[in-house]
Amino acid sequence: MQKPISITAIASISPLGKSLDEAWENYQNDTHCITEKSFQNGTALAAEITNEAKQEIENLRTSDHKYKSLDDTVLYAIYASRQAVKQAKWNGSDNFGINIGSSRGATQLFETYHEDFLKSNKAKTLSSPTTTLGNISSWVAHDLQTEGPEISHSITCSTALHAMLNGVAWINSGMCNKFLVGGSEAPLTPFTIAQMKALKIYADNSQNYPCRALDLNKKHNSMVLGEGASMICLEGGKKENALAIVKGIGYATEILEHNISISSDAKCFQKSMKMALGDINPDDIDVVIMHAPGTIKGDISEYKAIEKIFCNKIPSLTTNKWKIGHTFGASGALNIEFALLMLKHQKFIGVPYLESQNSPKKIKNILVNAVGFGGNAVSIFLSK
Template sequence: MQESIAITALSSLSPLGNNSKEVWDNYLQPHHFIQSKSFGTASEFAATLSIENKHLIEQLRKSDSKYKSLDDTVLMAIWTSRQAVLQANWKDKADFGINMGSSRGATTLFENHFQEFLETGKAQTLASPTTTLGNISSWVAHDLQSEGPELSHSITCSTGLHAVLNGVAWLRAGMADAFLVGGSEAPLTPFTIAQMKAMKIYAFHTPSDFPCRALDFTKTRNSMVLGEGAASVGLELGKRSNALAYITGIGYATEVLQHGVSVSTEAECFKKSMKMALKNSSVQSVDAIVMHAPGTMKGDSSEYKAIQHVFGESLPLLTTNKWKTGHTFATSGLLSMELGLLMMQHNQFIPVPFGEKQHQKKDIKTVLINSVGFGGNAVSILMELDI
């Protein structure tokens, strides 16, 4: 049996807040953080950072002349990574690896630079270096003055949990003794919203108590809403005195697609990823699952069918946070990890307010996290409070 991975830090910046106490307090409240926002000439639903947290990012931007031209995806990743390094007690450590991912990357800057190009026929000097995918990890490494490997990747909505997979692989291979993994997403731009609407998966902009109906299996139309945020996670090999929890199982799978954004009716990729993550554990040991559940009809129902297939009558408590935070693409799986950690630490299940009633009958000590992206790239992470 492979050695477990200690989670020694998890820092996030999202519509829920910027520290674990604030995030937990907001999970205890039944309201969501989705609001109406203008995108060009139209208004759409979106979940944004608070004014106070946007101010934190602006302060960071102004703190160094080199940071003035960086996209919010980079600045949010820097901010959460600084906090994670402090949590993990790596302040005097430099030989840790970094893997930061993003689904859309520097979409705000890219759209702005491209618009300028269309109008003038010219591109700014920093247009390319500030919009490349590796831009996030390299700036985080620069800011932290780390000396380990730095990686970047994009695997759509499962990018954050794929970063976790990469960190686990490096640690178990003995090629690093600590890894900082994360995801950052600032997708609240007119073109990105338009892309989601073109696929007919975005929530209709009509009055609603809960615009995103993630985990509502009775909905008759798609209700995905985008959100912004970043998260950074510190990983170390083996038992650690400062561990928040442990990763005891990982799973991943890709399914054959009919088209670029499809997922099978029973999410074959999730069946495989969950079974792989549970290879050394029983289904009865899982107390809760934080589902991907993006708020689309097929996305929610196919994942649920996959869970029913794997767990049978031993169905754990089921939840998701996208009704509250929106879908933060690359960051979403890491925010799900954060919710799982908090539920274990407080031994309290956080339900979906409009979902089917569920009752916590035992302590929450083991949580499974699911994430999947366009292209059927599923990841499942099994976390345990202690080993």
């Protein structure tokens, strides 16, 4: 890190609600947001945004005739971006940068357009522009009326934290002094669910907590998909209105041995966490928010990486995927929100089904992890 970066605002729309207050209220109970959802060929577990949030998205969709053809991924991003920028008191004339990503992109629209194509052998007029990944940041920029740099990308499940890396890099370069970063995902579609089930990593409905993220003794994979978006406002230096300071960033990529796997002790996470910590004593980290997708290998490998880095004193460990599912490209930004809420309220939110959890005496330094298919790991070091 060349200089500290302030997080001056964050906003989201997710199964936890459509505001920080709603999210924190929902974190206070041990109830998960996972339900049985109907799809074309039956049902599957999923974590949907709330009914109130769905109504907000429909209101947004009908507020502008151009928005009627947009995928939920884009609308979620627009909604959360409006709230974040409002909190930060940014104006479109600031020409701040935008970097928003998604693992899957416009999944629902793509499936709908492809189904129409198979029936008619013709593509709908807007099928290309509305399913292009780059339309997320460009539509957000249009909605916020800003003319700064805009970037969209997909780096699977670490997409949102890679957006943070880019925002930090742009600010440190002096090319931009403000950046809006985050991730958006609307993957609750028949084909996406079928893909995850084909990998044999999806949960069934046999337990009170279907997603057993961070349960290192589980015998079955238990990943569940969720949806939502989270947007983060970054500014250079230490600002008076900072929710937290980004004190370190780390990243690493593993050499692929399998299409979806990482090494048994997650060497990518070892490297990303070590880089993010820099010169700080690992003992000073109070909490690690793990990626922990609820798969057997994924959870254990990340835990082993943490053991390697924090050999003297394992920090308090937690995850939110047991509650809201895995939101793919948005998950890293929702983890940042989780961290900021714990920093603000000075209360540790653990995992209810774990027999014993180590709660921190204080919450000042938090490390947030995310990793995507192929070992694209990112770690962000936040401090109050």
